[in-house]
Amino acid sequence: MTMGKPDEPGKTRTSRKKDASERLLDRELVNLPPELRWREWMLRVEAVIFAAAEPVSRETLARVVGKDCSIDLLIDDLREELKGRPYDIVSVAGGWQHLTRPAYASAIRASQASTGGGPPALSDFEAMVLVAIAYFQPITRGDLSKIFGKEVSRDTIASLRNANFLASGPRSPTPGAPYTYVTTKHFLIAFGMETLRDLPDIEALEDAGLLSRTAAAPDREFPDADDVEP
Known part of the structure; x- marks a missing residue:
């Protein structure tokens, strides 16, 4: 019976196979x-x-x-x-x-062909909530409710999270330290964007009456499209 070559320290079986395949190419x-x-x-x-x-x-x-x-x-x-x-x-x-x-x-x-890509179907309201989070992140559910003039339910947030469009952001410094929400890498992939800088001009959405920066919170400075972090 012969002894095999001992494993290299820190190397898993998967990483060794990967290294070998790269050497063969x-x-x-x-x-x-x-x-x-x-x-x-x-x-x-x-x-x-x-x-x-x-x-x-x-x-x-x-x-x-x-x-x-x-x-x-x-x-x-x-x-x-x-x-x-x-x-x-x-x-x-x-x-x-x-x-x-x-x-x-x-x-x-x-x-009606079966395809492997594309974002999941969202209701009109879910889509608008997602747009608001994309521009104003990190943002709390309370601030989202101010933007739309009605409560943004936990179910709406859960639906967007289940679609892998949202993740939890840092706690808000406001009383109660509520959770904030941010978009994910999957959000960029699903909508074909390189970074958040590829979002449409927010002023065009405001002109169409779809979003309002000032309605969210009078003491909060919201970014222009060019200032959104990638």
């Missing part, structure tokens, strides 16, 4: 001409993004290309090739994801 492709090398890197990056369930980070993509390869230039070339196609590679929540173009949303809905 020829990332540099030095034996290929430059044009074919770049093409192979493009195809690898597209394959990873296509297969992934969530936006793929720069660090993840760097594992399948050469160390001096520019991920940004690869993405630019891929997007150029996808012009005229009904889908694109989009920067979302700190990574990249394959998304269908908005112009084809109605066709996808009309087909």
